[in-house]
Amino acid sequence: MKDIRQPAHHRRRGTGRLAGPLMALLVILGLSGSTALAAPGGTAQQAGSTVKVPARAMDAVAAMQPSWNLGNTLDAIPDETSWGNPKATRELFKTIRAEGFRSVRIPVTWSAHQSATAPYTVDAAYMSRVKQVVDWALAEDLYVVLNIHHDSWQWISKMPTDHDTVLARFNSLWTQIAERFRDAPRALLFESVNEPQFADATDAQKTKLLNELNVSFHKIVRSSGGGNANRLLVLPTVYCTPDQRLMDDLSATIRKLNDRNLVATVHFYSWYPFSVNMAGGTHYDEAAQNDLNDAFARMRDTFVARGIPVYVGELGLLGYPDHNHPSRVERGEALKYYEHVGYAARLVGVTTALWDPGTWAYLNRETLKWTDPALMAWIKSSWTTRSGTASFDKVFLEKKEPITAKGVTLNLNGTRFRGLWHGETKLVEGRDYTLFDTTRLVLTAGALTRLSGDRAYGVNATLQARFSRGLPWQIEVVTYDEPVLSDATGNTDGLTIPTRYKGDVLSAMEARYGDGSNAGPKDWTVYQEFNATFSPDYPNDTIVLKPEFLDSLRDGELVTLTFNFYSGKKVMYHVKKSGDSVTGTHVVPLS
Structure with a gap:
């Protein structure tokens, strides 16, 4: 199987909002930022800011928790509004500070605004x-991390074959940034480069080249004087991946630099199959949980235990949330991940920065409101406490069958179960449910009959399992029958399959050729990537097969698809590509 922990880029498109004319004039005059005053002990204090940066790097980075990314904004290509977000405003940072964040990462792509020649x-x-945006964040008493972002894959990646040009451009860029921000307060951190990568290079070459960039970055910033003499500098691993070998390489660079104001950075987007829902990653299962525990233990042992602070500069799931598309990660499974990762960060003592690509994900940049307040409640709760969860957030009742008792397994996470509620009504233990061995929660047939009502397809009732602390866990009572797919014709631009979901929810799609080999663009797994190769369209009662999947199919060969649903049902379907034409045929069940 191929390596399934892959780096990701975050690119979107859109419109913008203009700053006020007075501020625009101040920017032109170079007066938009507050003046920086030298403070005792070599620190710098931003006028109008109350941030007191601890002298010790470990304490300073701890004070930055939690953190948030201004994603797909100044890092958008070619301009700030190109990927769908409005221009950043000071009000945005005021909102972020009020919502409990203590720092922001401001990714910046410089390539479209920097000469490509000396x-x-x-x-x-x-x-x-860039300075205006940074100053706004600092003025709202936020720590700020400023970096070189998508330049990493646009031109820095060419370093193996164009070494001198890339290094000269990188050095020139950091020389200019360091000079412009030399008198900014110590609450501003510099990050050398985001997700550094080097095309057609061996692992050893990548390590050598990144070390060269990090060392050069360190020398340039420190030699520029002013507040840069003791500014916190953030250094990444290759790709910002938390693999042990890559973190060992970064640790060696940090030890060699012998500077107490250095910070290690990696990114964490969970176990890759779960993060994008492919290769069977439909649940936040033991593999995904172990991947998280192992990654954070490596951060602790490699850096934190040796006095090197860690800033997890991007945290989240690669395809979640995206309110423009069906959720590829089931909601309850996503909540379990966010609950766990917040706890893990606290346990090992690292600071985490939520990757927010913009309006379609976490914070709506137009309204300055959370797109999904309930999701954010789980994220915020994880900063300070644990919450109980369960093996799933749905109990499925097949409509054609008599109702019987159904249950879930509670994940207490150090809490105690307090009871089960339907709205304001507390269910009665012994009559409505039974709790076995403190964790096995079984709803009685009588309670489920009452809760399912007329047994219409879909969610009939929503229950809350409440615990001694943290947030309640929602359990939906769902009536369903086996989904039915119909024949369809289309072409390689897409095949739309009529689908009667009958209350069920699609979880995965398997694809096999007649000889048993895997079909699809990633033939190392039978399970195809959700939304990339197929996607449910619940409002229109269809499943759509995407061009990426159809283009990859062998011409003239029958492909058997197995659609997996969260109820446990599996429905088979045949697809055949002939030239540009594609036909789909439902498979009659044997029983």
């Missing part, structure tokens, strides 16, 4: 805009 000058207006 002396590699950054456009003055763009540099001023």
Whole structure:
């Protein structure tokens, strides 16, 4: 099987909002930021800011928890609004601070605003805009991490074959950034490069090249003087991946630099199959949980235990949430991940920065409201406590069958179960449910009959399992029957399969050729990537097979698809591509 922990980029598109004319004038004059004053002990204090940065790097990074990313904004290509978000405002940072975040990461892609030839000058207006945004965040008493972002794959990745040009451009860029921000307060951190990568290079070459960039970055910033003399500097692993070998390489660089103001950074998007829902990763199962526990233990042992603070500069799931598409990760399974990762960060003592790509995900940048307040409640709760969960967030009742007792297994996470509620009504233990061995919660047939009512397809009732602390866990009572798929015709631009879901929820799609081999663009797994190769369309009662999947199929060969549903049902379907044409045929069940 191929390596399934793969790096990811985050790119979107869209519209913008203009800053006020007075502020625009101040930017042109170079007066948009507050003046920085030298403070005792070599620190710098931003006028109008109350952030007191601890002298010790470990304490300073701890004070940055929790953190948030201004994703797909200044890192968008070519301009700030190109990927669907409005221009950043000071009100945005005021909102982030009020919501409990203590720091922000401001990713910046410089390539479209920097000359690609010597002396590699950054456009003055763009540099001023970056400074304006940074100053707004600092003025709201937030720590700020400023970096070089998608430049990593746009031109820095060419370093193996164009070494001198890339290094000269990188050095020039950091020279200009360091000079512009040399007198900013110590609450501003610099991150050398996001997800560094090097095309067509061996592992050893990647290590050597990244070490060269990190060392050069360190030398440039420190030699620029002012507040940069003791500014916290953030250094990444290759790809920002938390693999042991890559973290060992970074640890060696940090030891060699012998600087107490260095911070290690990695990213964490969970076990890859779960994060994108492929290769059978439909649940936050033991494999996904172990991947998280192991990754955070490695961060602790490699860095934290040796006095090196860790900033997890991007945290989340690769395809979740995305309110423009069906959720590829089942909601309850996603909540279990967010609950766990918040606890793990506290347990090992690292600071985490939620990757927020914009309006379609966490914070709506137009309204400055959370797109999914309940999801954010789980994320926020994980910062300070644990919450109980369960093996799943749904109990399925097949409509054609008599109702029988159904149950879930509670994950107490150090809490105590307090009871089960339906709205404001507390269910009665012994009559409505039974609790076995403190964790096995079984709803009686009588309670389920009452809760399912007329047994319409879909969610009939929502229960709350409440615990001694943290948030309640919702359990939906769902009536369903086996979904039915119908014949369809289309082409390689897409095949739309009429589907009667009958209350069920699609979880995965398997694809096999007649000889038993895997079909699809990633033939190392039979399970195809959710939303990339197939996607449910519940409002229109269809399943859509995507061009990425159809283009990959062998011409003229029959492919058997097995659609998996969260009820446990599996429905088979045949697809055949002939040239540009595609036909789909439902398979009659044997029983």
